[in-house]
Amino acid sequence: MVTINPTAHKLLNxxxxxxxxxxxxxxxxxxxxxxxxxxxxxxxxxxxxxGQLADALSHFHAAVDGDLxxxxxxxRRATVxxxxxKSKSALPDLSKVIExxxxxxxxxxxxxxxxxxxxxxxxxxxxxxxxxxxxxxxxEEQEAQSQLKKADEIQRLVPQxxxxxxxxxxxxxxxxxxxxxxxxxxxxxxxxxxAECYIQLGEMGKAISDLKAASKxxxxxxQAFYKLSTIYYNLGDHEMSLNEVRECxxxxxxxxxxxxxxxxxxxxxxxxxxxxxxxHQQQYSEAVSKxxxxxxxxxxxxxxxxxxxxxxxxxxxxxxxTAKAISVCxxxxxxxxxxxxxxxxxAEALLQDDQFEEAIKDLETAKEHSENDxxxxxxxxxxxxxxxxxxxxxxxxxxxxxxxxxKKEILKAYRKLAQQWHPDNFxxxxxxxxxxxxxxxxxxxxxVLTDPEMRSKFDQGQDPMDPExxxxxxxxxxxxxxxxxxxxxxxxxxxxxNFKFNFN
Numbered sequence: 132m133v134t135i136n137p138t139a140h141k142l143l144n145x146x147x148x149x150x151x152x153x154x155x156x157x158x159x160x161x162x163x164x165x166x167x168x169x170x171x172x173x174x175x176x177x178x179x180x181x182g183q184l185a186d187a188l189s190h191f192h193a194a195v196d197g198d199l200x201x202x203x204x205x206x207r208r209a210t211v212x213x214x215x216x217k218s219k220s221a222l223p224d225l226s227k228v229i230e231x232x233x234x235x236x237x238x239x240x241x242x243x244x245x246x247x248x249x250x251x252x253x254x255x256x257x258x259x260x261x262x263x264x265x266x267x268x269x270x271e272e273q274e275a276q277s278q279l280k281k282a283d284e285i286q287r288l289v290p291q292x293x294x295x296x297x298x299x300x301x302x303x304x305x306x307x308x309x310x311x312x313x314x315x316x317x318x319x320x321x322x323x324x325x326a327e328c329y330i331q332l333g334e335m336g337k338a339i340s341d342l343k344a345a346s347k348x349x350x351x352x353x354q355a356f357y358k359l360s361t362i363y364y365n366l367g368d369h370e371m372s373l374n375e376v377r378e379c380x381x382x383x384x385x386x387x388x389x390x391x392x393x394x395x396x397x398x399x400x401x402x403x404x405x406x407x408x409x410x411h412q413q414q415y416s417e418a419v420s421k422x423x424x425x426x427x428x429x430x431x432x433x434x435x436x437x438x439x440x441x442x443x444x445x446x447x448x449x450x451x452x453t454a455k456a457i458s459v460c461x462x463x464x465x466x467x468x469x470x471x472x473x474x475x476x477x478a479e480a481l482l483q484d485d486q487f488e489e490a491i492k493d494l495e496t497a498k499e500h501s502e503n504d505x506x507x508x509x510x511x512x513x514x515x516x517x518x519x520x521x522x523x524x525x526x527x528x529x530x531x532x533x534x535x536x537x538k539k540e541i542l543k544a545y546r547k548l549a550q551q552w553h554p555d556n557f558x559x560x561x562x563x564x565x566x567x568x569x570x571x572x573x574x575x576x577x578x579v580l581t582d583p584e585m586r587s588k589f590d591q592g593q594d595p596m597d598p599e600x601x602x603x604x605x606x607x608x609x610x611x612x613x614x615x616x617x618x619x620x621x622x623x624x625x626x627x628x629n630f631k632f633n634f635n
Contacts, residue, residue, distance in 0.1 A: 168197040168204065175207055179214070187211050202231035206238055218245050218317060236267050240275060247282055250318025256282045281314050292324070301328040319349035326358070335362050346378070353379045357389050360396070367434030369400045399429055406442065415450035419443050437466055441473050448476040451535040456480035471501045478510060483534045485527070487518035516592020526576035526589060534590070538581055545577040
C-alpha cells in the first residue's frame with residue numbers, strides 16, 4: 132500500500148492545471164497559435180455557460196490577444212460584457228466583429244440594439260436597415276423591423292420633447308421623455324432632461340431616480356451629483372446631500388458650485404449631529420438650543436425648519452415642558468398632520484397635562500399611519516388606562532400637583548393638605564367623617580407618589596392602592612382600614628418629615 136503525504140496530495144490537485152500550461156507552452160513553441168485560441172474560446176464558452184463571467188472574460192481576452200483577426204473571439208467577449216452589464220465595453224467588440232465579418236447579422240443586430248438603448252438613433256437605424264438587406268433569418272428580420280419602427284418613433288418624439296421643454300411645458304415634455312427613455316434606457320442626456328422636468332413639477336423622487344442613473348451612465352457627471360445634493364438638501368436630508376456633493380468633489384475638487392454647497396451642508400450637518408448627540412445624552416434643553424440654531428442657519432428651506440421643530444417638540448416632551456411641547460408639536464402638525472413622531476410626542480405631553488382623551492386621539496391617528504409601531508400600541512393602551520383611572524381616583528389631583536411634579540413639590544403639597552384635613556381639626560361628626568376620608572386619600576397619594584415603583588405603576592395606568600387594578604395581587608394599602616388605624620400612631624412619620632400637632 133502506497134501512502135501519499137499531504138503535501139504531495141495537494142500537488143496532485145494541480146496536475147490538470149499544470150498539464151494545460153505545458154500544453155499551451157508546447158503550442159507556443161511549435162507555432163500552435165490557432166490551437167491555443169480555440170482552447171481559450173472553448174474554455175471561455177464553458178465558463179460562460181456556468182455563469183463564471185470573470186473567468187470566461189479572461190479566456191476571451193487571451194483568445195483576442197492570441198489572434199487579433201478572430202471575429203468569434205471578439206463576439207464571445209462582447210457576449211460576456213453584455214452579461215456583466217458593461218454595454219459600453221461590448222460596443223467596440225461588436226464593431227470589430229462587423230469590420231472583420233460584415234455579413235455577421237447577429238452581431239450587427241446586437242450592435243443596433245445597443246446603439247438604440249444608448250440613444251444613438253441614426254447609427255442604430257443604419258444597422259437595422261443593413262440587417263434587413265443581408266438575407267436575415269425570419270427571427271432576425273422580425274426583430275430588425277420591430278426595432279427600426281421603435282427608432283423611427285423616437286426620432287419623431289425627441290424634437291417634440293425638446294420644443295415642449297424649451298417652452299417650459301414640463302408635463303408634456305416629461306410624457307414624451309417617458310416613451311423615449313423606455314427605449315433609450317442608457318442615454319444620460321434624456322434622463323437628465325426628464326429629471327429637470329420632474330424637478331420643475333415637484334416630483335423629486337422621480338428626479339432623484341433619473342439623476343442617479345445619469346451619474347452612472349456618463350463619466351465625470353459632476354452636474355448630476357450637484358443636482359442630487361441640492362435636491363436632498365431641499366428635502367431636508369442633510370446626510371444624503373453631503374454624500375452626493377462629496378461624489379462631485381471626488382470628480383472635480385475645484386468645482387465651484389459643489390465646493391460652496393459642500394461648506395454649507397457640512398456646517399449644517401455638524402450642527403444637527405451635535406443636537407442629536409445631546410438628545411442621546413438626555414440633555415434636552417441644550418438640544419433645543421442647538422436646533423434653534425439650525426433654524427437660524429437655514430431659514431429658507433421649509434423642510435429643515437419642520438424637521439428642527441419636530442425634534443424640538445420631542446425634546447420638550449421628554450423634558451416635561453408640557454405647555455411648550457404641546458404648542459411646538461401642534462405647530463409641526465399644522466404643516467404635516469400625519470407626522471407620526473410629532474403625534475407621539477404631543478400625545479406624551481397631553482398625558483402629562485392630564486388631557487387623556489386628546490392624547491388617545493393623537494395616538495389613534497398615529498396608528499393609522501404606522502400600524503406596526505409597538506411604541507404607539509403601548510402608548511395607546513397606557514393612555515386608555517390613564518383615562519379610565521382618571522375617572523376613579525387621581526393621586527396627582529388629590530394633592531393638587533402636576534404629573535411632572537418632583538418629590539419635593541409632592542411632600543410640600545402633602546404637608547399642607549394633611550394639616551388642613553387632619554380629622555382633629557373638625558368637631559362636627561359629619562365633617563370629621565369627611566375629613567377622615569380626605570385625610571386617608573391624601574396619605575395614600577403621598578405614599579404612591581413618593582415611592583418610585585408605585586408612582587411608575589400609577590403613571591402606567593395601574594392603581595397600586597386598588598387590589599382590582601393589581602389583577603388580584605400586588606401592593607395592599609397601608610391605610611385601607613380607615614381613620615381608626617391611625618390611633619396611637621403618627622401618620623406623618625414616614626419619610627424625612629415629622630410633625631407634632633396640639634389640639635384642644
